[in-house]
Amino acid sequence: MQTNRRNFLKLTAAAGGAAMTPFAWATRADAQGLETMVVASGQTINSLDLHRTGTNRASYQVAINCYDRLVGFGSRQLPTGEMSYDYDTIVPELAESWTISDDGLVFTFTLKPDATFTDGSPVTAADVKWSFDRAVSVGGFPSTQMRAGGFFRPDQFEVVDDQTFVLRLDYPSKLSLPNLAVPVPFIINSKVAIANATEADPWAMEYLHTTTAGSGAYTVTRWDQGQQIVYDRNDGWVGGPVPEIPRVIMREVPNNSTRRALIERGDVQVSFDIPDRDASELVGTVDVFSTPIENCIHCACLNTKFEPFQDPEVRKAIAHAIPYEAIFQSAAYGRGAPMWGGPTEITDTAWPRPFPYATDMDKAREHLEASSFASGFPVQMSISLDLASWMEPTALLIQESLGQLGITTTVERIPGANWRTVALVDKSLDFHLENFGGWLNTPDYYFFWAYQKDRLFNSSNYDNEEVHELTEQTLHMSMDDPEWAPLVKKMFQIVIDDLPRIPLYQPALNVAVNGASGYEFWFHRQLDPRRMTGV
Amino acid sequence: MAGRTRAIGMRLAQTVPVIIGVIVISFILTRALPGDPAVYFAGAMADAESIQQVREALGLDKPLVTQFFLYVGDLAQGDLGRSISTGQPVLTDLAARLPASLELTLSALVLSCLIAIPLGVLAAVRQGSWVDHLCRVLVTAGVSLPTFFTGILLVYVFYYLLGWAPSPLGRLDFIYFEPPRVTGFYLVDSLIAGDLETFAATLRQLTLPTITLALFTLAPIARMTRAAMLQALSSDYIRTARAAGLSRGKILFGYGLRNALLPVVTTLGMVFSFVLGANVLVEKVFAWPGIGSYAVEALVASDYAAVQGFVLAMAFLFVTLNLIIDLSYALIDPRIGFDTK
Structure with a gap:
């Protein structure tokens, strides 16, 4: 099935076939009108x-709702029946069609001729270039994300004429096209932005911080920082089918109990990103969507700098001693997907995948006795206070279980503002919990961030030359390449044996809906109201 | 009168070192916080290069002393700096959020005074009666119930179960627009605009959080009123007044309560300053865009300018408050004169 979708993607790209694209979400005939959706x-x-320094994750939704990208993702139904965006289907947004040169280095996009910004001016290739130049130049997160797709410098972007935009790569990569559909490379009305830029602020960061200048499905008509944001529909949107809901209000309600009361009473239609516990208890009362977050795994990480963890038998002992089921039930309330007890033999390239370890204290003892630390050892386990809701119960359960082996753990709680520095930058935590998730949904992208030497999320200091090489080889290789799957399976096998990270479970993004429909999961973990409708 | 003006001037002059101290200490303390704002704001995916870019953009690459003088220089021009997490000038943030907190705190204090002072007086006058017991129960309950618990309980009963209260969604339901800004207090602004509907809506939104906070602040005020009243009523001048055959009302309110008010006003000042900073939990439960949650979020993110701005604003507020309380002492008790100081 996956291969079919991928072939299809190629077909549409080659044929430039915008008209054939399946808008799976456009066919909901039974929906009743919902005038205002409150979230x-x-x-x-x-x-x-989004390009500003310090912009947080919640603000990405503005880039999604109020701006367009050249391309977007399609949607698909998950095996559970829930709807999700579809990583394998790239659909046009501002681009009407595109071609990719045979060597995969030159992308030529033709813009939709009728696309206009909300001020009425047409969207031109110059706007695209200005916006991409901005994303690679401002530094920080947007530039990092652009680099993942192979976009480094402004000279890679070229305006041919008003409708034609060319993008040149230094090397062909399967990540380039999907990376154009993530929130970062959104297209800004460069005329408006330049008019509001100053010498000290050539990219109009000040102006665009409080005003949107896009061509997206919605515009921000009101923003009370710390309280609410009000989106009104852009009826002239050409990036996709015009949304059904004319007005969306996002209210900030910090307290979980309050949000729960609001959704149960039906005074809000959506309660977004609710705790696992509320999700499990709300099932049956309102519609609850708990979608496992793609390419994201909650892990227990063993730092290779810590002497006992250099012994493979110790790592295996720990992998067998972790009480996976208890953690999944008490930290995640059963929301998400188990990552333990998988098959020993690797026959597919699914990722995240359950590792072939399960709770078995006898096996754990055998492994520990075979190690040079048979009588156990003391170790400090670190957790982040920002993520205490799942890390705290997980740490306590692991602590109890390892105690039976003679491995005595003390739990250290690190303030959120400090966590990243000690865990990811200094990589100085011996035993800790970690929750990396990659936006681009390929295993090699996860390996790039979490298993390659010195990468940010490789908090275990894992250093395996073969894995490093395999990741380099597969990262930009097409997933249809016959070489890709065997190489990826080899990568899997090595990290399953080496265990620098022990997967616990795949977390879920929980959303409660009461009085609306058409919810779709997105990798960026924000609500996309463009495809939502009334009941 | 000239003496009083000079005395006020003296009091104001005494606050200058306090403010300077607050500026220095808040600057040093924020820098001593664990966590690196450049790392925090560069985002999860940032590499060393982008962190350095952020550090330079925030001016955090300069030596501490330089940063301090830059900060003081900005401060002298009335610029509190820019919050990185909200992206707005700290002054704008404070101007938007302080009135929200003040409106809530003041309404809660008014409500709790309206209940606590008569209750305390009655409890003192009828010692051992049912009023006294009621007073004791309320005081114990008020102190022992944490505000977030009372808040959630009230939301559960009056919003979720009964549906009497409006959705706990901040200062105003989203179907209303906030009144044209004059004072920042929605109650006052809506009256100025002559918009009774918005006034009523604001009042409805205020009810539950106000009751929550009032329950909490009721306890110290009622206790203090009762104790001060008991002391006043057993004093010599009350006995004299009784002997002189003054009316009961005159004795109670003219001599008893007036003398008992001093410690009550002091307590009120303390409760006010305490509650203004400490009602974060109530703000969270009712999605109230107040200054407490702003400060906590700024602290978590090591947002230096916002934390310093908050501390400074609070310092100013307390200094003003103390001044007002001192002045009101002189009004309540003529023996406390400024001239003698």
């Missing part, structure tokens, strides 16, 4: 401009 969210929006 309660615990997060606060701190900028209307």
Whole structure:
């Protein structure tokens, strides 16, 4: 099935076939009109401009709702029946069609001729270039994300004429096209932005921080920082089918109990990103969607700098001693997907995948006795206070279980503002919990961030030359390449044996809906109201 | 009168070192916080290069002393700096959020005074009666119930179960627009605009959080009123007044309560300053865009300018408050004169 979708992607790209694209979400005939959708969210929006330094995750939704990209992702039904975006289907947004040169280095996009910004001016290739130049130049997160797709410098972007935009790569990569559909490379009305830029602020960061200048499905008509953001529909949107809901109000409600009361009473239609516990208890009362977050795994990490963890038998002992089921039930309330007890033989390239370890104290003891630390050892286990809701119960359960082996753990709680520095930058935590998730949904992308030497999320200091090489080889290789799958399976096998990270479970993004429909999961973990409808 | 003006001037002059101390200490303390704002704001995916870019953009690459003088220089021009997490000038943030907190705190204090002072007086006058017992129960309950618990309980009963209260969604339901800004207090602004509907809506939103906070602040005020009243009523001048055959009302309110008010006003000042900073939990439960949650979020993110701005604003507020309380002493008790100081 996956291969079919991928072939299809190629077909549409080659044929430039915008008309054939399946808008799976466009066919909901039974939907009744919903004039205003109110969404309660615990997060606060701190900028209307994703490119600004310090813009938080919740603010990405503005880039999604109020701006367009050249391309977007299609949607598909998950095996559970829930809807999700589809990583393997790239659909046009501002681009009407595109071609990719045979060597995979030159992308030529033709823009939709009728695309206009909300001020009425047409969207031109110059706007695309200005926006991409901005994303690679401003530094910080947007530039890092652009680099993942192979976009490094402004000279890679070229305006041919008003409708034609060319993108040149230094090397062909399967990540380039999907990376154009993530929130970062959104297209800004460069005329408006330049008019509001100053010498000190050539990219109009000040202006776009509080005002949107896009061509997206919605515009921000009101933003009360710390309270609410109000989106009104852009009826002239050409990036996709015009949304059904004319107005969306996002209210910030920090308290989980309050949000729960609001959704149960039906005063809000969506309560976004609710705790696992509320999700499990709300089932049956309102519609609850718990979608395992793609390419994201909650892990227990063993730092290779810590002497006992250099012994493979110790690592195996720990992998067998972790009480997976208890953790999954008490930290995640059964929401998400188990990552233990998988098959020993690797026959597919699914990722995240359950590792072939399960709770078995006898096996754990055998492994520990075979190691040079048969009588156990003391170790400090670190958790982040920002993520205490799952890390705290997980750490306590692991602590109890390892205690039976003679491995005595003390739990150290690190403040959120400090966590990243000690865990990811200094990589100085011996035993800790970690939750990396990659936006681009390929295993090699996860390996790039979490298993390659010195990468940010490789908090275990894992250093395996073969894995490093395999990741380099597979990262940009097409997934249809016959070489890809065997190489990826080899990578899997090595890290399953080496165990620098022990997967616990795949977390879920929980959303409660009461009085609306058409919810779809997105990798960026924000609500996409463009495809939502009334009941 | 000239003496009083000079005395006020003296009091104001005494606050200058306090403010300077607050500026220095808040600057040093924020820098001593664990966590690196450049790392925090560069985002999860940032590499060393982008962190350095952020550090330079925030001016955190300069030596501490330089940063301090830059900060003081900005401060002298009335610029509190820019919050990184909200992306707005700290002054704008404070101007938007302080009135929300003040409106809530003041309404709660008014409500709790309206209940606590008569209750305390009655409890003192009828010692051992049912009023006294009621007072004791309320005081114990008020102190022992944490505000977030009372808040959630009230939401559960009056919003979720009964549906009497409006959705706990901040200062105003989203179907209303906030009144044209004059004072920042929605109750006042809506009256100025002559918009009774918005006034009523604001009042409805205020009810539950106000009751929550009032329950909490009721306890110290009622206790203090009762104790001060008991002391006043057993004093010599009350006995004299009784002997002189003054009316019961005159004795109770003219001599008893007036003398008992001093410690009550002191307590009120303390409760006010305490509650203004400490009602974060109530703000969270009712999605109230107040200053407490702003400060906590700024602290978590090591947002230096916002934390310093908050501390400074609070310092100013307390200094003003103390001044007002001192002045009101002189009004309540003529023996406390400024001239003698």
